[in-house]
Amino acid sequence: MNTDRSAFRDRPHTLRVHVRRLGTDRHLVTVVGDLDLHTASHLADALQPLVLTGGHSVLVDLSDVTFLDSTGLTCLIAVYRTARSTGARLALIAPSERVRRMLALTGTDQVLHSYATVDSVPD
Amino acid sequence: MTDSAASLLRLMQASHTATLEELPGLIADHAAVAGMHDVALFVVDIRETVLRRLTGRGLGAGDRGQEFTVAGSLPGRAYRRVEMLTEPGWEGTRDRPGGRRWWVAVTDGVERLGVLRADTDSDDEPVRQALRDLASMTALLLLSKRSFSDSYARLVRTEPMNVAAEMQWNLTPPPAYAGHDVTVGAVMEPAYQVGGDAFEYAVAGSTLHLGVFDAMGHDTTAGITANVAVAACRNARRQGASLTETSRSVEETLIEQFGTSRYVTGIMADLDMESGRLTWINRGQHLPILIRGNRWTTELACPPAGPMGADLGLPVTTATEQLEPGDRLLLYTDGVVEARDRYGTEFGQERFVDFIRRHHSGRHTLHETLRRLMAAIMEHHDGKLDDDATVLLTEWRGGHQQELTP
Numbered sequence: 001m002n003t004d005r006s007a008f009r010d011r012p013h014t015l016r017v018h019v020r021r022l023g024t025d026r027h028l029v030t031v032v033g034d035l036d037l038h039t040a041s042h043l044a045d046a047l048q049p050l051v052l053t054g055g056h057s058v059l060v061d062l063s064d065v066t067f068l069d070s071t072g073l074t075c076l077i078a079v080y081r082t083a084r085s086t087g088a089r090l091a092l093i094a095p096s097e098r099v100r101r102m103l104a105l106t107g108t109d110q111v112l113h114s115y116a117t118v119d120s121v122p123d
Numbered sequence: 124m125t126d127s128a129a130s131l132l133r134l135m136q137a138s139h140t141a142t143l144e145e146l147p148g149l150i151a152d153h154a155a156v157a158g159m160h161d162v163a164l165f166v167v168d169i170r171e172t173v174l175r176r177l178t179g180r181g182l183g184a185g186d187r188g189q190e191f192t193v194a195g196s197l198p199g200r201a202y203r204r205v206e207m208l209t210e211p212g213w214e215g216t217r218d219r220p221g222g223r224r225w226w227v228a229v230t231d232g233v234e235r236l237g238v239l240r241a242d243t244d245s246d247d248e249p250v251r252q253a254l255r256d257l258a259s260m261t262a263l264l265l266l267s268k269r270s271f272s273d274s275y276a277r278l279v280r281t282e283p284m285n286v287a288a289e290m291q292w293n294l295t296p297p298p299a300y301a302g303h304d305v306t307v308g309a310v311m312e313p314a315y316q317v318g319g320d321a322f323e324y325a326v327a328g329s330t331l332h333l334g335v336f337d338a339m340g341h342d343t344t345a346g347i348t349a350n351v352a353v354a355a356c357r358n359a360r361r362q363g364a365s366l367t368e369t370s371r372s373v374e375e376t377l378i379e380q381f382g383t384s385r386y387v388t389g390i391m392a393d394l395d396m397e398s399g400r401l402t403w404i405n406r407g408q409h410l411p412i413l414i415r416g417n418r419w420t421t422e423l424a425c426p427p428a429g430p431m432g433a434d435l436g437l438p439v440t441t442a443t444e445q446l447e448p449g450d451r452l453l454l455y456t457d458g459v460v461e462a463r464d465r466y467g468t469e470f471g472q473e474r475f476v477d478f479i480r481r482h483h484s485g486r487h488t489l490h491e492t493l494r495r496l497m498a499a500i501m502e503h504h505d506g507k508l509d510d511d512a513t514v515l516l517t518e519w520r521g522g523h524q525q526e527l528t529p
Contacts, residue, residue, distance in 0.1 A: 037340070037341055067463075069510065070337065070339035070340065070388070070457070071339060071340050071341070073339065074339045074340065074384075074385075074386055077386065077430070077433050077435075078383060078384065081383050081433075081434070104427075105407060105408075105409065105427065105457075106388055106407030106408075106427055106429060106430055107405075107407050107426065107427030107428055107429040107430075107435065107437050108407070108429065108430075108433075108435065110429070110435070110437055111429075111435050111436075111437070
C-alpha cells in the first residue's frame with residue numbers, strides 16, 4: 001500500500017478525455033484522472049466546441065474523475081454557461097463522490113444535473 | 124508623574140517624525156531613562172516562526188541581528204504565551220552586573236508583533252509595570268510605522284513572495300481583533316504563494332462583518348479577482364447593502380471585469396456583537412462550523428447560491444443563528460481540509476475541528492491556537508501546500524469582555 005501511496009505527489013497530473021458520438025446531436029465525453037489546475041484546460045478544449053450548437057446534448061462521464069479542484073470546477077461552469085447561451089444541453093454521468101461533494105458544496109449541482117447512466121438521461 | 128510614564132510620553136512625541144529604522148534607538152534611549160537598559164526589539168515573521176531583531180541597519184532593518192525561533196526559545200515562549208519572562212541564570216553584563224534580563228511579548232492587546240528584551244537592576248511590581256507599558260507603547264509605535272515601511276516588509280519575510288500574496292497581505296485586515304465581546308483571529312497559507320484566498324472582517328457599531336473568499340484558480344489573476352471581490356464587497360456594504368445585495372454586487376462587478384471566466388466562492392456573515400445573532404449567506408464555500416463549549420460541534424446550514432461571478436441564477440438565502448456566550452465560529456476555505464499531502468491524504472474536517480478544540484481550551488490563546496494549526500497543516504503537507512488555506516476564527520463572549528484572552 002505504501003509504494004502506491006508514496007507515488008501520489010510524484011505521479012504526473014494526467015487527464016484522459018475520450019469523445020464518442022452517440023447520435024447526430026449527442027456526444028459522450030469520458031473523463032479519466034484528476035481534473036485540476038494542471039488539466040482543466042484540456043477538458044475545456046474538448047467540451048467547448050461540442051456545446052456551441054444549440055439542441056446538442058453533451059454527456060460528460062465523470063465516474064473516473066478522482067479529484068476536482070476549483071480550476072476544474074471553473075471549467076465545468078464555463079462550459080455550462082456556454083451551453084446555456086447556445087441552447088446546448090450539458091449533463092453529467094455518475095460523478096464520483098469527490099466530484100459530487102464539490103458540486104453540492106458550491107451549489108453547482110442545482111444547474112448541472114447528474115444522471116446515474118447514459119441511458120437515464122432524458123432525450 | 125513617574126519617570127517611566129514621562130519617558131513614554133516623550134518617546135511618543137519623538138516618534139512622530141521617526142522612521143521604523145530609528146525606533147530601536149529611540150525606544151532604547153527613552154527606556155534607559157526609566158531604568159530599562161540594553162533594550163532590543165524583535166519582530167515576528169508573517170508565518171510566526173522566527174523572531175528577528177529590528178536593528179535598524181540595512182534595507183531590511185535587521186542587518187547583523189540575532190534571530191530566535193518561536194517554537195523553541197525563551198523569547199519564543201514569551202511570544203507564544205504573551206507573557207513576561209526572565210532569563211534564568213542571568214548574571215548581568217560587565218557594566219551592570221546582577222539584575223534581571225526580561226523578555227516581554229510586544230502586543231497592542233490583540234495582535235502579537237514580537238518581543239522586547241530589557242535589563243533591569245531590580246524586580247518589583249513598578250519595574251514589571253514599566254516593562255508592560257514599554258512593550259505596549261512599542262507595539263503602537265511599530266504599528267504606526269509598519270504600513271509605509273519596506274524594511275518591515277522585508278524583515279518579516281523568510282521567503283520570496285509571489286505577486287498574489289503581495290496583494291493579499293495588503294488587502295486583508297490585521298490577523299487579529301478583539302473588542303466588544305468578540306475576539307477574531309485569521310491565518311492564511313501558503314503565506315508566500317497565496318492564490319486567490321482572502322479573509323475580511325470589519326466593525327461598524329455593534330455589527331461585526333465577517334467573510335472568507337476563494338477566487339478560483341491559483342495564478343496572479345486569482346489574486347486580482349480576490350481583490351476585486353473584497354473591494355466590491357466593502358464598497359456595497361459601506362453603502363448600506365444587505366448581505367444578499369452585497370454578494371450580488373460582487374457578482375456583477377466580477378462579471379463586468381472578467382466576463383465569464385472568474386468566480387469567487389465565499390461565506391459572508393454579520394454578527395451582532397450585543398445580541399449574538401448571526402446572519403450569513405453561502406456563495407459556495409464550506410459551511411461555517413460552530414463550536415459550543417468543548418463538547419458540541421455543528422455545521423451551520425444554508426443552501427449555496429453558487430460562486431459569485433458564475434451567474435448561476437440561484438436564489439440567495441439568508442440564514443440566521445443565535446450564538447451563546449463562548450461560542451466559536453469557524454469560517455474556512457477548502458485548502459484547510461481538502462488539500463492532499465504527498466500520500467494523497469486530506470488533513471480533513473475532523474482533524475481540523477479537533478485541533479481547534481484541543482488547543483483552544485484554556486491552554487492556548489485563540490491566536491496561538493491558529494498559529495499551531497497552520498504549523499500542523501504545513502507539516503502535514505511537508506511545508507508545501509498546493510491549495511490556499513484560510514481560517515477565520517471568531518469567539519463571541521457576550522458580556523464577558525474582561526475574560527477575553529486575545
